Amino acid sequence: MFIASLQVKNVRNLVELELDLGPGLNLFQGPNGSGKTALLEAVFLLARGRSFRTPRLSEITRYGETGFQVVAHIRHSQDGDVVTGVSREGKDLSVRYHGEPVPRMSSHARRFPVSIATPDSQDLIHGSPKVRRRWLDWGLFHVEQNYLEKWRAYHRALRQRNCLLKISTRSKELAAWEQEMAAYSTEIQTARTRFMVTVSAHMQALAAKATHYSTSLHLKPGWDIARSLMEELAVARSQDAVAGFTRLGPHRADLTFAVEEREASTALSRGQSKLYVVLLAMALSQAITELGGESPVLLLDDPAAELDRDTQAILIRLISDQGCQSLMSLPNEGSQLPDAKDMAVFHVKRGDIRKMLRSRDS
Numbered sequence: 473m474f475i476a477s478l479q480v481k482n483v484r485n486l487v488e489l490e491l492d493l494g495p496g497l498n499l500f501q502g503p504n505g506s507g508k509t510a511l512l513e514a515v516f517l518l519a520r521g522r523s524f525r526t527p528r529l530s531e532i533t534r535y536g537e538t539g540f541q542v543v544a545h546i547r548h549s550q551d552g553d554v555v556t557g558v559s560r561e562g563k564d565l566s567v568r569y570h571g572e573p574v575p576r577m578s579s580h581a582r583r584f585p586v587s588i589a590t591p592d593s594q595d596l597i598h599g600s601p602k603v604r605r606r607w608l609d610w611g612l613f614h615v616e617q618n619y620l621e622k623w624r625a626y627h628r629a630l631r632q633r634n635c636l637l638k639i640s641t642r643s644k645e646l647a648a649w650e651q652e653m654a655a656y657s658t659e660i661q662t663a664r665t666r667f668m669v670t671v672s673a674h675m676q677a678l679a680a681k682a683t684h685y686s687t688s689l690h691l692k693p694g695w696d697i698a699r700s701l702m703e704e705l706a707v708a709r710s711q712d713a714v715a716g717f718t719r720l721g722p723h724r725a726d727l728t729f730a731v732e733e734r735e736a737s738t739a740l741s742r743g744q745s746k747l748y749v750v751l752l753a754m755a756l757s758q759a760i761t762e763l764g765g766e767s768p769v770l771l772l773d774d775p776a777a778e779l780d781r782d783t784q785a786i787l788i789r790l791i792s793d794q795g796c797q798s799l800m801s802l803p804n805e806g807s808q809l810p811d812a813k814d815m816a817v818f819h820v821k822r823g824d825i826r827k828m829l830r831s832r833d834s
Contacts, residue, residue: 473546473547473548473549473584473585473766473767473768473769473797474493474495474546474547474767474769474796474797475493475515475544475545475546475769475797476492476493476544476545476546476547476553477490477491477492477493477544477545478490478491478493478514478515478542478543478544478545479491479541479542479543479544480511480514480540480541480542481540481541481542482533482534482537482539482540482541483510483513483514483517483532483533483534483540483542484507484510484513484532484534484823485505485506485507485510485534485822485823486507486510486511486514486534486823486825487534487823489823489824489825491818491825491827492827493797493799493816494797494814494815494816495547495797495814496792496797496798496814496815496816497788497791497792497794497798497800497814497815497816498797498798498799498800498815498816498818499788499800499801499802499815499816499817499818500799500800500801500802500818500820500825501801501802501803501817501818501819501820502803502819502820502821503803503821504803506820506821506822506823507820507822507823507824507825508773508774508801508802508803508820509525509590509773509774509801510823511799511801511820511825512588512590512771512772512773512799512801513525513532514542515542515544515586515769515771515799516586516588516771517532517542517558518542518543518544518556518557518558518584519580519581519584519585519586519769520577520581520586521558521565521567521577521580521581524588524590524592529560529565532560533560538561538562539559539560539561539562540559540560541557541558541559541560542557542558542559543555543556543557544556544557546584548583548766549766549767550766551570551583554569554570555570555571556568556569556570556580556584567580569583569584578613578620581613582613582614582766583766584766584769585614585760585765585766585767585768585769586768586769586770586771587753587754587756587757587760587768587769587770587771588753588770588771588772588773589749589750589752589753589771589772589773589775590771590773590774591746591773591774591777593749593750593752593753594742594745594746594749596729596749596752597729597736597737597740597745597748597749598737598745601724601725601726601727604726604727605723605725605726605727607727607752607756608664608667608668608671608691608727609623609664611667611671611756611759611760612663612664612667614760614765614766614768615667615759615760615763615764615765616663616667619660619663622656622659622660622663623656623660625652625656626652626653626656626657626660626721626722626723627723629649629650629652629653629656630653630718630721630723632645632649633646633649633650633653633705633718634716634717634718636649637709637712637713637716637717637718638713638716641709641710641713646709647706650701650702650705650706651702653701653702653705653721654700654701654702654705657695657701657721657722658701660722661693661697661722661725664691664693664722664725665691667759667763668689668690668691668727670759670762670763671689671755671756671759672688672689672755674754674755674758674759674762675687675689675751675752675755676688678751678754678755678790679748679751681786681790682747682751682783682786682787682790683744683747683751685731685732685739686731686732687729687730687731687732687736687748688729688730689727689728689729689730690727690728690730691725691726691727692725692726692727692728693722693725694720694721694722694723694724694725694726695720695721695722695724701720701721704720705718705720705721708720729748729752731748736748742778743778743779746775746777746778746779747775747779747783747787750772750775750787753770753772754770754790754791754794756768757770757794757796758794761795761796767795767796767797768796769796769797769798769799770791770794770796770797770798770799770800771798771799772791772798772799772800772801773801774801774802774803775787775800776788776802777803788800788815792814792815801820
């Protein structure tokens with residue numbers, strides 16, 4: 473899938489624009505505050521119905537306006553040529569796909585996947601396990617047909633168990649909910665493990681090309697998988713009641729990123745961490761595509777900052793060779809750009825975006 477053309481109106485400082493995008497790397501250059509990140513935000517908003525910068529949609533709307541609109545003509549591997557759009561007038565958000573209103577954003581997000589890396593994406597390395605679980609589960613949502621339903625069913629059972637623990641650890645209903653949790657936990661753990669193998673393989677290949685270190689990804693299930701979760705939960709009832717929540721299960725899983733057999737959070741510098749999360753976004757995108765999901769659009773906000781010129785060139789070539797559409801912001805306008813396959817370059821200044829050049833296919 474890729475975006476053939478994009479229309480944006482009243483998203484931050486983007487007043488009204490229409491762009492024809494290439495199927496490969498689209499690079500947006502300009503000074504800070506010019507509108508590069510706003511453009512990526514508009515695409516993310518169209519795909520997810522929310523921003524990656526703020527939870528308040530009112531902040532996205534251009535000052536003095538009552539709403540915004542983002543419309544894209546996409547070429548979809550399954551649905552063909554499709555027009556999709558998101559708009560907000562007042563407090564109402566509306567999403568349409570192929571002329572029809574979208575009742576649930578989850579169904580829309582499955583058809584319009586985006587993989588993103590921003591300066592805040594370093595939370596994948598330094599943040600809480602919840603951030604890493606969300607990242608992994610988002611990828612699985614696009615390759616496992618019923619994964620979201622299983623995830624929701626598990627969490628429904630989890631909420632019921634937590635409520636019952638506040639009443640009594642001897643409730644007869646506890647066993648029933650624990651049995652349901654155990655059944656879904658096995659399926660969730662199996663899917664996560666299988667997916668992690670593919671993501672890790674792509675990450676290792678990318679790191680070998682872009683860095684001088686080896687890396688590996690590991691999944692901590694959230695309980696001792698040598699025993700059934702149902703047994704573990706039955707034993708843990710009293711302590712869970714004291715804690716006020718269920719301490720075991722896939723909702724407590726975590727990912728670890730190892731660099732030369734050390735935790736990435738301590739082994740990598742700030743610049744190296746930034747490169748690492750960009751590679752993670754690329755690896756996730758490649759894994760989704762390999763496992764039969766719709767090829768994601770890759771959104772990269774200022775990924776080359778704090779990288780030396782040689783590493784920047786290597787990264788841009790890797791992104792260009794991804795085989796999927798990428799939208800990438802780069803602040804150092806006027807710098808030497810490497811030759812890259814299918815690359816289009818845009819100049820961004822004060823909310824105005826103009827296509828400058830496109831390299832010849834190599």
